[in-house]
Amino acid sequence: xxxxxxxxxxxxxxxxxxxxxxxxxxxxxxxxxxxxxxxxxxxxxxxxxxxxxxxxxxxxxxxxxxxxxxxxxxxxxxxxxxxxxxxxxxxxxxxxxxxxxxxxxxxxxxxxxxxxxxxxxxxxxxxxxxxxxxxxxxxxxxxxxxxxxxxxxxxxxxxxxxxxxxxxxxxxxxxxxxxxxxxxxxxxxxxxxxxxxxxxxxxxxxxxxxxxxxxxxxxxxxxxxxxxxxxxxxxxxxxxxxxxxxxxxxxxxxxxxxxxxxxxxxxxxxxxxxxxxxxxxxxxxxxxxxxxxxxxxxxxxxxxxxxxxxxxxxxxxxxxxxxxxxxxxxxxxxxxxxxxxxxxxxxxxxxxxxxxxxxxxxxxxxxxxxxxxxxxxxxxxxxxxxxxxxxxxxxxxxxxxxxxxxxxxxxxxxxxxxxxxxxxxx
Numbered sequence: 001x002x003x004x005x006x007x008x009x010x011x012x013x014x015x016x017x018x019x020x021x022x023x024x025x026x027x028x029x030x031x032x033x034x035x036x037x038x039x040x041x042x043x044x045x046x047x048x049x050x051x052x053x054x055x056x057x058x059x060x061x062x063x064x065x066x067x068x069x070x071x072x073x074x075x076x077x078x079x080x081x082x083x084x085x086x087x088x089x090x091x092x093x094x095x096x097x098x099x100x101x102x103x104x105x106x107x108x109x110x111x112x113x114x115x116x117x118x119x120x121x122x123x124x125x126x127x128x129x130x131x132x133x134x135x136x137x138x139x140x141x142x143x144x145x146x147x148x149x150x151x152x153x154x155x156x157x158x159x160x161x162x163x164x165x166x167x168x169x170x171x172x173x174x175x176x177x178x179x180x181x182x183x184x185x186x187x188x189x190x191x192x193x194x195x196x197x198x199x200x201x202x203x204x205x206x207x208x209x210x211x212x213x214x215x216x217x218x219x220x221x222x223x224x225x226x227x228x229x230x231x232x233x234x235x236x237x238x239x240x241x242x243x244x245x246x247x248x249x250x251x252x253x254x255x256x257x258x259x260x261x262x263x264x265x266x267x268x269x270x271x272x273x274x275x276x277x278x279x280x281x282x283x284x285x286x287x288x289x290x291x292x293x294x295x296x297x298x299x300x301x302x303x304x305x306x307x308x309x310x311x312x313x314x315x316x317x318x319x320x321x322x323x324x325x326x327x328x329x330x331x332x333x334x335x336x337x338x339x340x341x342x343x344x345x346x347x348x349x350x351x352x353x354x355x356x357x358x359x360x361x362x363x364x365x366x367x368x369x370x371x372x373x374x375x376x377x378x379x380x381x382x383x384x385x386x387x388x389x390x391x392x393x394x395x396x397x398x399x400x401x402x403x404x405x406x407x408x409x410x411x412x413x414x415x416x417x418x419x420x421x422x423x424x425x426x
Contacts, residue, residue: 095124096122096124096137100117101113101114101116103122103137104224105135105137105158105224106126106224107135107187107189107223107224107227108156108158108189108221108223108224108227109222109224110137110156110217110221110222112139112217112220113213113217116139116210116213119141119142119143119206119210120139120140120141120153120210121139121140121142122137122138122139122140123138123140124136124137124138125138132159132160132161133159133160133187134157134158134160135157135158135159136155136157136158137155138152138154138155138156139152139154139155140152140153140198141198141199141203141206141207141210143203143206144198144200149197149198149199149200150196150197150198150199151199151203151207152194152198153193153194153198153207153210153211153214154191154192154193154215154217155191155192156189156190156217156218157189157190157191158177158187158188159187159188160186160187160188161188161241162188162234162238162241163189163190163192165190165192166190166192166234167295169192169195170192170193170195171190171191171192172190172218173188173189173190173233173234173237174191174218174221175189175221175229175230175231175232176188176229176230176231177189177223177229177230178227178228178230179226179228180226180227180228185230185232185237186227188237189221191217191218191221193211193214193215198211234295235294235305238295239293241293242291242292242293243291243292243293244289244290244291245261245262245263245289245290246261246262246287246289246290246387247262247265247267247287247288247387248260248286248287248288248325248329248332248386248387249282249283249284249285249286249329250266250329250330250332250333250336251284251333252282252284255271255272256268256269256270256271257269257271257282259288259290260329260332260336260386262385262387262388264382264383265300266300266336266382267296267300267302268302269290269292269302269305269307270307271310273306273307274308274310278309279310280311281312282310283322284326284329284330285326285327286312286322287312287313287316287317287320287386287387288310288311288312288313289309289310289313290309290310291307291309291311292305292306292307292308293306294306317388318387318388318389318391319390319392320390320392321391321392323417324391324392324396324409324418325386326418327346327409327417327418327419328386328391328398328409328418330342331343331346331381331398331409332381332384332386332398335373335381335382336382338370338378339369340365340367340368340372341365343364343420344361344362345361347364347419347420347421348410348412348421349361349364351423352421352422352423353372353423354423354424354425354426355424373423374425376405376425377406377425380399380401381398381400381407383400384399384400394410395408395409395411396408396409397409404424404425404426405425405426406423406424407420407422407423407424408421408422408424409421
C-alpha cells in the first residue's frame with residue numbers, strides 16, 4: 001500500500017518500546033498533578049505550529065537538579081523503575097521526572113497504576129530534525145523483558161505530525177496540544193500497543209494484568225506545564241494530511257464509485273466536488289490511485305475523508321487482461337454484497353462448487369450465501385490483491401494466497417468474455 005507517512009515516527013515507536021537494563025530511584029510522595037487540564041475546541045483557522053520544540057539550553061536535567069537530588073535522597077516510597085537513562089539526541093530533551101505514580105515529561109504528565117512501581121520499567125526517547133519532532137515514553141513488564149520475552153505494554157507518543165501508527169498497527173488517538181496562549185496546534189498525542197506476543201507461558205497472567213491496566217492509562221494523560229489540551233478527533237487531526245492508496249474499481253454510478261483497496265478495504269467516495277482535472281475516467285475492473293485527506297475508518301466509512309484526486313495506474317501494474325479483470329472485480333463485489341444471485345450471473349454453467357456440479361444459474365442463486373461459502377473463502381476474496389496479480393492467459397484463480405479457497409475464472413470460447421467455472425471452499 002502506497003502512503004505518504006512519516007517514516008521516522010515508526011522508528012521512534014520501535015525504539016520507545018524496547019526494554020533493557022534496570023536502575024532504581026526513590027521519591028517522597030507529593031500532591032498529585034491536576035488531571036483536569038484546560039481543554040479547548042480547535043478553531044477553524046487552527047493549524048500546525050512548525051515551531052513546536054524544546055530549547056535544550058533552558059531544559060533542566062532532572063537528574064542534576066536540586067529537586068531531583070532531594071527526591072533521590074528520600075526513602076518514603078519507591079518510584080517506577082527506569083530501564084535505562086532516557087535516550088535523546090543532542091538537540092532534544094527526553095527528560096522525565098518521576099514522583100510516586102506521577103511521571104512528567106516535557107509535553108505531558110501521566111498517572112500510572114500503583115502496582116507498576118515494582119513490576120514495570122520505562123524508557124524515553126526523543127528526536128528532532130528540520131521538519132519534525134517526536135517523543136516517546138514506553139513501558140514494559142520487567143519480568144517479561146528480563147526473560148527475553150519483550151514485555152512491551154504501551155508507548156505514549158507525541159509528534160508534530162498526526163500519529164500514523166494508529167491506522168497501520170493500531171493504537172488510540174488522545175488529543176492535540178497547543179502552547180499556552182496560542183491558537184495553533186503544536187503536536188498530537190497517541191498511545192500505541194504491541195501487536196505481537198510479549199510474554200511467555202509463566203509470565204502470561206502477570207502480563208495480561210499489566211496490559212489491561214495499560215489500556216486505561218490514556219485517561220490520565222494531561223498536558224505538561226506550558227501546554228493546553230485540544231479536544232479533537234483523529235479524523236480532524238488528519239484533515240490536512242494527504243494519503244494515497246491504490247485499488248480496483250468495483251462499481252460506479254453518476255456521482256460515486258466503489259473501490260477495493262490493496263489492504264482489502266471496500267470504500268465508496270463521491271466525485272461531485274472534484275474538478276475534471278483531478279479525476280480520470282472511471283472504468284470497472286481497472287486500477288487507480290486515490291489521494292485523500294482525513295481518515296477512512298476500518299469498516300470502510302469515508303465520511304471523515306475528502307477525495308483529492310483519482311488517477312488511473314493501469315500502465316504501472318502487473319500484466320492484466322482487463323476483460324478478465326472486470327469479471328474478477330465483480331466477483332469481489334458479489335462477495336462484498338454477499339449476493340448468491342449476483343455471483344450466479346457471473347458464472348458459466350454447468351460449474352462446480354467444491355467439485356459438485358451446479359447445473360443452472362437458478363440453482364446457485366437460490367443458495368444461502370454464508371451456507372454455501374465458508375468464512376475462509378469469503379476472507380480470501382475480500383483481501384485478494386488484484387492490483388499486483390498477474391492476470392493473463394485463458395484461466396486464473398483469485399484468492400488471498402494464490403491457492404484454495406479460491407474462485408476459478410476462465411475465458412469463454414469464441415467470445416472475449418470471462419466467467420466463473422469453479423468455486424472451491426477448501
